[in-house]
Amino acid sequence: xxxxxxxxxxxxxxxxxxxxxxxxxxxxxxxxxxxxxxxxxxxxxxxxxxxxxxxxxxxxxxxxxxxxxxxxxxxxxxxxxxxxxxxxxxxxxxxxxxxxxxxxxxxxxxxxxxxxxxxxxxxxxxxxxxxxxxxxxxxxxxxxxxxxxxxxxxxxxx
Amino acid sequence: xxxxxxxxxxxxxxxxxxxxxxxxxxxxxxxxxxxxxxxxxxxxxxxxxxxxxxxxxxxxxxxxxxxxxxxxxxxxxxxxxxxxxxxxxxxxxxxxxxxxxxxxxxxxxxxxxxxxxxxxxxxxxxxxxxxxxxxxxxxxxxxxxxxxxxxxxxxxxxxxxxxxxxxxxxxxxxxxxxxxxxxxxxxxxxxxxxxxxxxxxxxxxxxxxxxxxxxxxxxxxxxxxxxxxxxxxxxxxxxxxxxxxxxxxxxxxxxxxxxxxxxxxxxxxxxxxxxxxxxxxxxxxxxxxxxxxxxxxxxxxxxxxxxxxxxxxxxxxxxxxxxxxxxxxxxxxxxxxxxxxxxxxxxxxxxxxxxxxxxxxxxxxxxxxxxxxxxxxxxxxxxxxxxxxxxxxxxxxxxxxxxxxxxxxxxxxxxxxxxxxxxxxxxxxxxxxxxxxxxxxxxxxxxxxxxxxxxxxxxxxxxxxxxxxxxxxxxxxxxxxxxxxxxxxxxxxxxxxxxxxxxxxxxxxxxxxxxxxxxxxxxxxxxxxxxxxxxxxxxxxxxxxxxxxxxxxxxxxxxxxxxxxxxxxxxxxxxxxxxxxxxxxxxxxxxxxxxxxxxxxxxxxxxxxxxxxxxxxxxxxxxxxxxxxxxxxxxxxxxxxxxxxxxxxxxxxxxxxxxxxxxxxxxxxxxxxxxxxxxxxxxxxxxxxxxxxxxxxxxxxxxxxxxxxxxxxxxxxxxxxxxxxxxxxxxxxxxxxxxxxxxxxxxxxxxxxxxxxxxxxxxxxxxxxxxxxxxxxxxxxxxxxxxxxxxxxxxxxxxxxxxxxxxxxxxxxxxxxxxxxxxxxxxxxxxxxxxx
Numbered sequence: 001x002x003x004x005x006x007x008x009x010x011x012x013x014x015x016x017x018x019x020x021x022x023x024x025x026x027x028x029x030x031x032x033x034x035x036x037x038x039x040x041x042x043x044x045x046x047x048x049x050x051x052x053x054x055x056x057x058x059x060x061x062x063x064x065x066x067x068x069x070x071x072x073x074x075x076x077x078x079x080x081x082x083x084x085x086x087x088x089x090x091x092x093x094x095x096x097x098x099x100x101x102x103x104x105x106x107x108x109x110x111x112x113x114x115x116x117x118x119x120x121x122x123x124x125x126x127x128x129x130x131x132x133x134x135x136x137x138x139x140x141x142x143x144x145x146x147x148x149x150x151x152x153x154x155x156x157x158x
Numbered sequence: 159x160x161x162x163x164x165x166x167x168x169x170x171x172x173x174x175x176x177x178x179x180x181x182x183x184x185x186x187x188x189x190x191x192x193x194x195x196x197x198x199x200x201x202x203x204x205x206x207x208x209x210x211x212x213x214x215x216x217x218x219x220x221x222x223x224x225x226x227x228x229x230x231x232x233x234x235x236x237x238x239x240x241x242x243x244x245x246x247x248x249x250x251x252x253x254x255x256x257x258x259x260x261x262x263x264x265x266x267x268x269x270x271x272x273x274x275x276x277x278x279x280x281x282x283x284x285x286x287x288x289x290x291x292x293x294x295x296x297x298x299x300x301x302x303x304x305x306x307x308x309x310x311x312x313x314x315x316x317x318x319x320x321x322x323x324x325x326x327x328x329x330x331x332x333x334x335x336x337x338x339x340x341x342x343x344x345x346x347x348x349x350x351x352x353x354x355x356x357x358x359x360x361x362x363x364x365x366x367x368x369x370x371x372x373x374x375x376x377x378x379x380x381x382x383x384x385x386x387x388x389x390x391x392x393x394x395x396x397x398x399x400x401x402x403x404x405x406x407x408x409x410x411x412x413x414x415x416x417x418x419x420x421x422x423x424x425x426x427x428x429x430x431x432x433x434x435x436x437x438x439x440x441x442x443x444x445x446x447x448x449x450x451x452x453x454x455x456x457x458x459x460x461x462x463x464x465x466x467x468x469x470x471x472x473x474x475x476x477x478x479x480x481x482x483x484x485x486x487x488x489x490x491x492x493x494x495x496x497x498x499x500x501x502x503x504x505x506x507x508x509x510x511x512x513x514x515x516x517x518x519x520x521x522x523x524x525x526x527x528x529x530x531x532x533x534x535x536x537x538x539x540x541x542x543x544x545x546x547x548x549x550x551x552x553x554x555x556x557x558x559x560x561x562x563x564x565x566x567x568x569x570x571x572x573x574x575x576x577x578x579x580x581x582x583x584x585x586x587x588x589x590x591x592x593x594x595x596x597x598x599x600x601x602x603x604x605x606x607x608x609x610x611x612x613x614x615x616x617x618x619x620x621x622x623x624x625x626x627x628x629x630x631x632x633x634x635x636x637x638x639x640x641x642x643x644x645x646x647x648x649x650x651x652x653x654x655x656x657x658x659x660x661x662x663x664x665x666x667x668x669x670x671x672x673x674x675x676x677x678x679x680x681x682x683x684x685x686x687x688x689x690x691x692x693x694x695x696x697x698x699x700x701x702x703x704x705x706x707x708x709x710x711x712x713x714x715x716x717x718x719x720x721x722x723x724x725x726x727x728x729x730x731x732x733x734x735x736x737x738x739x740x741x742x743x744x745x746x747x748x749x750x751x752x753x754x755x756x757x758x759x760x761x762x763x764x765x766x767x768x769x770x771x772x773x774x775x776x777x778x779x780x781x782x783x784x785x786x787x788x789x790x791x792x793x794x795x796x797x798x799x800x801x802x803x804x805x806x807x808x809x810x811x812x813x814x815x816x817x818x819x820x821x822x823x824x825x826x827x828x829x830x831x832x833x834x835x836x837x838x839x840x841x842x843x844x845x846x847x848x849x850x851x852x853x854x855x856x857x858x859x860x861x862x863x864x865x866x867x868x869x870x871x872x873x874x875x876x877x878x879x880x881x882x883x884x885x886x887x888x889x890x891x892x893x894x895x896x897x898x899x900x901x902x903x904x905x906x907x908x909x910x911x912x913x914x915x916x917x918x919x920x921x922x923x924x925x926x927x928x929x930x931x932x933x934x935x936x937x938x939x940x941x942x943x944x945x946x947x948x949x950x951x952x953x954x955x956x957x958x959x960x961x962x963x964x965x966x967x968x969x970x971x972x973x974x975x976x977x978x979x980x981x982x983x984x985x986x987x988x989x990x991x992x993x994x
Binding site: 004020041044045048049052054055056057058059060063064065066121 | 344350351352353354355356357364365366367374605606607608609610666667670932959
């Protein structure tokens with residue numbers, strides 16, 4: 001009961017800063033994810049109500065963008081961009097290397113080591129390709145030989 | 159507005175077109191076929207299937223015909239070897255995920271004889287079982303493009319079927335992702351239940367959190383069934399019609415004032431296959447809702463036994479022929495003096511039947527000619543207009559709708575109460591008009607409104623006054639209609655914060671609503687019967703009138719019931735009297751002033767007179783008590799007329815091709831024959847002339863008569879606001895809004911007969927906001943008792959976030975005096991007790 005109220009409070013605090021217009025929906029979802037770590041169901045229904053967007057459309061939106069998570073994630077997160085520029089500069093190899101060293105398949109969580117490996121369709125900074133985001137920090141032109149160093153730093157952080 | 163025609167060439171032929179047309183529309187209007195799967199007349203273009211690609215001179219790429227607008231001098235090629243090759247490749251890609259065994263079967267020519275394919279293909283790819291067989295648009299495209307083989311391996315998506323919903327079945331593995339269902343659900347119907355979920359190859363048509371349609375608040379209008387080009391969306395349990403002859407019969411649905419034309423499709427053995435929208439102008443422009451297409455079918459399906467005429471002898475009903483029943487009715491009616499006979503019409507009856515009924519009553523010489531309906535909406539509106547000396551039109555002409563830029567719905571849910579109106583209004587919304595809703599109860603139309611003002615029950619007046627105040631404050635423009643300064647003085651008495659506190663609205667939403675009203679005018683203010691079925695209905699109307707006048711907007715009452723616009727004419731012409739309560743009639747029966755009662759349709763009557771004659775399509779509870787029971791044709795078999803909410807007389811377009819013996823006499827025919835048996839010939843009058851004989855005549859414009867601001871009067875005060883106990887406190891009373899239940903026909907309740915319908919809309923639901931449930935620990939589906947001073951009602955909790963927290967909503971079937979009383983009061987107070 002208490003956690004529900006806590007969540008409702010958090011959502012309302014975020015909503016209070018945003019006008020009730022549908023163009024602010026994505027911003028709201030980003031802030032929820034930043035704050036809570038993922039986008040819970042309650043946030044989707046509340047957002048639909050607040051921004052006058054149908055729940056189905058909100059759900060369609062969060063499932064379209066891979067940036068949004070609908071389940072609680074891990075503490076550490078490695079995101080490898082799969083956009084065209086990154087792809088031609090070796091993103092698939094990069095992803096495989098991360099997967100091998102972390103022992104997690106792309107898109108999967110490792111609850112034991114608290115690390116998640118994600119892929120996204122484009123991060124929009126193609127000049128830096130291939131791009132990897134490690135715990136929110138963008139790293140450009142990452143080559144496979146840098147992967148062990150990144151992973152070590154990440155797991156060492158634990 | 160369409161400008162002058164422009165000229166362009168399609169396949170080297172010069173053709174004319176209107177600017178604003180798409181290339182596809184232009185080609186079709188000249189009889190050219192361009193294959194397409196996602197385009198559908200009436201839906202916004204989507205350009206998803208890419209089959210309609212055409213070559214346009216001067217453009218480097220091929221363009222989708224459905225999304226390309228015609229231009230003067232355009233040179234279009236719709237068919238060339240390259241285009242056909244491209245289309246074939248696209249079609250092959252589409253078919254790589256859609257079972258195509260049914261499309262490319264080598265045994266197809268001999269199928270009728272062999273029928274061997276059924277076991278080979280994936281379910282329901284076996285073409286003889288596919289309910290879309292013969293009507294599948296993939297079949298048509300494959301035939302046109304002469305596809306011989308698919309080079310890709312078929313990849314079964316292996317997604318689970320949607321099997322938990324009543325009436326609607328979805329097989330995502332057959333889906334082409336053409337988006338027709340998504341577009342019809344959101345753009346046309348404003349239901350917003352379906353959406354594209356996911357991205358890339360994972361994309362599927364789905365709902366919020368992939369819940370079932372039932373849990374997603376789907377209204378089961380069935381529009382997705384009508385638009386699906388393949389068998390992905392289908393009516394549950396429907397079988398393939400291939401090889402079997404079907405019979406069709408068009409009729410006008412009498413269940414609300416929309417007057418939708420529907421088509422009943424029968425199989426050879428007389429079984430009703432389905433009911434589909436049937437006005438012949440394509441699936442997107444035709445209207446139908448769950449009530450008409452599924453509810454009526456369930457009633458027909460579940461009252462299998464045909465009703466035969468019956469006459470009571472020695473307190474038992476015995477079957478007789480129709481002639482015998484009519485003779486018995488005529489014989490027993492002559493036993494009484496005219497003033498001892500009463501005729502009552504209740505329930506949906508065709509307009510011509512109602513007219514014959516009135517004439518018959520007149521010829522019998524009785525004054526006791528009644529029309530039963532628990533709410534006299536038209537009467538209230540007319541009385542208000544007369545009393546205040548104002549005028550607004552009683553009905554709408556849909557052509558007028560394009561004039562308005564904002565629509566304001568006050569306590570009227572067009573989506574559920576007047577579908578035809580809702581679909582017209584949605585067209586305007588797509589053209590940029592805005593929608594505002596003020597409702598204290600449940601309003602499906604409110605989901606898509608830009609601002610939905612959910613005020614406290616019965617506080618519509620304050621909400622409207624607060625809005626009026628906000629509008630006057632924000633706009634410096636003065637209003638020159640008389641009485642404005644007095645109104646401002648009155649408004650000054652109430653601080654806005656106080657008004658807001660009383661009606662329970664937030665300042666922000668009010669500001670936005672006022673902003674919309676001021677920025678996009680003119681507005682049309684619509685109100686329904688729930689707006690007037692409140693203790694303070696005159697104040698509601700005064701506030702709405704004043705707000706309308708300030709914005710120079712128009713006011714419009716929305717009739718929820720078929721033939722309601724005909725009733726005033728019948729009253730003035732034949733002395734028909736409106737009956738909102740059965741008690742006076744039962745009293746007359748009790749004291750013996752009325753001995754013979756003739757009921758057309760259904761009536762929740764308790765007291766039985768000496769002689770009871772019932773004319774109704776079905777053997778209902780009342781019919782079982784009848785001395786003489788004369789069954790008429792149901793609305794499906796009836797080619798009866800109906801007056802819709804625009805005041806038009808509607809008649810089913812096409813003649814039915816039903817065989818002769820299935821035709822039953824209509825209500826009009828039965829009454830005429832009964833009158834003839836009594837030696838009175840009825841000359842059925844022209845309906846149109848009755849419609850026009852509404853007392854006072856019709857206004858010619860949308861605003862005539864005096865244009866004065868109305869004073870609220872000394873009776874109005876804000877002090878009577880009961881500061882309601884907060885929701886969650888133990889002795890907290892709920893304020894319950896009583897809505898109307900239209901899900902019944904001729905005394906039969908759809909939810910009572912059909913478990914499927916009960917799952918969609920149960921008349922025993924107590925609608926609550928889920929937040930109230932969390933606060934009080936109530937569960938969805940929990941059985942409860944609503945305790946009120948007048949009596950208790952057994953209900954079941956149903957959560958809906960469209961309702962204001964703290965308010966509740968019921969829409970019971972009015973089958974007893976308690977529910978009738980609740981209905982007339984509009985808002986009741988009660989406590990909820992959990993049933994142990």
